[in-house]
Amino acid sequence: MAKLKTVDQPLTENNVTSESLFKNRRNILKSMGFVGAGALLTTPQSSTAFSLFGDDPQFQTRALPHKKNSNYIASDAITSEAKATSYNNFYEFGTGKDDPKDNAQGLTVDPWSLIVDGEVEKPLKLDYDALYNSFDIEERIYRFRCVEAWSMVIPWLGFPLHKLLNKALPTSKARYVAFETLYRPEEMPGQKSRFVGGGIDYPYVEGLRLDEAMHPLTLMSVGLYGKTLPPQNGAPIRLVVPWKYGFKSIKSVVRIRLTSTQPANTWNILQPREYGFYANVNPKVSHPRWSQATERRLGSGGLLGSQRIATQAFNGYSEVASLYKDLDLSKYF
């Protein structure tokens, strides 16, 4: 067996590269064309050309009043904010990990409308302000495990999904919950062009069983690191299901529909052999591309700043195991 280290080094200011320095170097590389020949194709012209000559207008986030939920505090070192907000899978803005930060800054989030409908007695519509006012905002520190075998530890702000669903009163027919991301090709270059968006049919959709959606761990997040969400992390509101692979945690949600049948989910549509509906973190079931037995924890710092650690069943959230006691997890992966 390989030696596995645990992550316990503290996060210090010096570990975090000054953002502008980092950006500068990237722009130099970009202008020389070394970020890959395909960058020309995969990055929208306007934003590339723009960023060569200075800073793009940045999306403005703001501090969000919240209470810390002491049930969900960090046992591991928290990932640096700079990393969590610059390394994202959000194919609506391009398939590269740094594309969302580069290309999402112009996303309009106010006005917003989040609809809750389907098998409910009281369909709801939350506007931009209601996302922040309707429920108490709490901070929860969760481990976040990507299917690509890397992980982070992130302080989210938000409210449990069950509070929202209970307000809409699910009918007795409701058994699943379907989620949908914003569809706005004018602001999302990946939706405009197959070449940018990885060939996905948008809008991005996800789904949960009703009992998963009602679980106290399941969070609707409206912020991280004490502030509202930046667009690359799914502004203004996104799902966070910490015991499932990251692709389940759908971003920039506009619609939540309760259904009686199992809804489709985007990655499963794209590659049914590789991505299932459940997508529970499971070190015993490997993906065709990645052994899931271990993961690389992105903490802070350079080449030696990440550590390979053992992956835990349900990402360490063993309290959800009872939801699946009758399910063959190697078949329903």
Next chain:
Amino acid sequence: MILRVTPKSIVQLKIVIHVTNLAFILTWYYWAFTDALGADPVKALIHFTGMGAINLLLLTLLVSPIARFTRQPQWIKIRRLLGLYSFTWAVLHLSNYVVFDLQLAFDTLLEDIIKRPYITVGFSAFLILTSLAVTSPRAMQRTLGKRWQKLHNLIYPASLLVILHFIWSVKSFDPEPILYALLLLLMLSTRFKVVQQRLFSKSAGRQK
């Protein structure tokens, strides 16, 4: 208007090849260690060295068509160096994966080579490149005689394996590996007699 290749320009070209490759390698590792390569410097390095290996491989394959097209066989003199740099990048690529990504979990490496098709293919290509690098000195060429050319023709299957590795390494549709695949097929096609006659006989004058 094609540059005449003299022994002096070969030396100059070799210097350029050394300097560019070493400069890239040193800068990128410097940036990686000083946290200037984004949120995941490990991934960034694996990506960059992989691209370096494939780019140099394509350049290596480009040498003999150029020599033929320009009717200046001296070009061949830079081929070995380009090939060795392709191998160097591939060694760095694999080392990054093993040292910084897997963090020396050799059992995982073994599992990857057996179970992950894109790594199986990449590893096969790596074995071929290794055997070509080892047998690249002139002395080896002399010892192996006729078998040397046979062995070194493995560069073609190796390049196809590398492209397959590239295509399979991406999760969803990405135009970049497809572009590389087309480029490689185009270059390999210049090895066929029919294409050669069409392509080279015009510029090479009426030799037939």
